[in-house]
Amino acid sequence: MQIRVSSVISNSPIIMNVDCDMYSNNCDTIRDALCFFLDEEMGHKIGFVQFPQNYNNLTKNNIYGNSHQVTNQVLMGGMDSVGGPMYVGTGCFHRREILCGRRFTEDYKEDWNGGIKDKTQESIVEIEEKAKSLAASTYEHDTQWGDEIGIKYGYPAEDIVTGLGIHCRGWKSVHSNPPRPAFLGVAPTTLAQTLLQHKRWSEGSFSIFLSKYCPFMFGHGKIKLRHQMGYSIYGLWAPNSIPTLYYVIIPSLALLKGISLFPEVMIQNRKSLSLVSYAFYYN
Structure with missing residues (x-):
């Protein structure tokens, strides 16, 4: 709805998406994002610029692991080298046209003045009437909205599906992680809140992995393929808990019981291994 309503108000070519519990923390964020879109060599290929999720209420020890440092510093940066990070639902700048279903073509060129030209002749009353009709709950019936156009509906983690759809239409994305966080929000502060959030994320991601959007x-x-594997890290977050629990519990129990974690090497094999190592070292 916001995409349609904003199209009759400003129709700006770039849309900023921020969750209601986050706020801007860096006055240069918009300029930084536009620098990617306006790049002479790669700008026309970029569909959205994603900033990491950062929080302003993390405790010193971060006992619930809500800082998402692995995601922000490793996973998102790694995906940046194979096509771009996924859309995480907040802290993102999109091209309006890609949210409207446009596919990437090599001859694509953004019309940065198109929205301004179309709005100069309309009155406030006309804009208001158009916005009301576009915001109606029945507007999307029997249309491509929520499927091929706009944010995809029907999944707890609709942001992942939306980003995957954008990448599959040929667009690239960029991960921007400036020293001063672009946006700050509020992280869960109790164990119950953390478990609830992780449950929703893991279930939503796993349901996507098992759907047609795998x-x-x-x-x-x-x-x-590497980009597909990057997306699958999030899709398999829930079942990955099983080997993680095994890795945490079994070695600890083995150490408490005095059981060796590695097979014992026979004396004869040790001598052979020493001779091989000696020969390799001096050759």
Whole structure:
């Protein structure tokens, strides 16, 4: 709805998306994002610029692990090298046209003055009437909104599906992580809140992996295999808890029981290994 209503108010070519519990923390964020879109060599390929999620209420010890440092510093940066990070639902700048379903073409060129030219002749009353009709709950019935146009509906983690769809239409994305956080929000402060949030994220991501939007099926032939694997890290977040629990529990129990974690090497094999190592070292 916001995409449609804003199209009759400003129709700006770039849309900023920020959650209601986050706020801007860096006055240079908009300029930084526009620098990517206006780049002479790669700017026309970029569909959205994603900033990491940062929080202003983290405790010193961060006992619930809500800082998302691995995601912000490693995973998102890694995906940046194979096609771009996924859309995380906040702290993002999109091209309006990609949210309206446009596919990437090499001859694409943004019309930065198009929205201004179209709005100069309309009155406030006309704009208000158009906005009301576009905001109606029945407007999307029997249309592509929520599927091919706008944010995809029907999934707890709709942001991942939306970003995957954008990448599969040929667009790239950029991960921007400036020293001063672009946006700050509020992280869960109790164990119950943390478990509830992680449950929603993990269930939503896993349901996407098991749906038609599985990165390996939906992205086959559209994005690189490494990019598909990057998306799958989030899709398999829930089942990954099983080997993680095994890694945490079993070695600890083995150490308490005095059980060796590694197979014992026979004396004869040790001598052979020493001779091989000696020969390799001096050769």
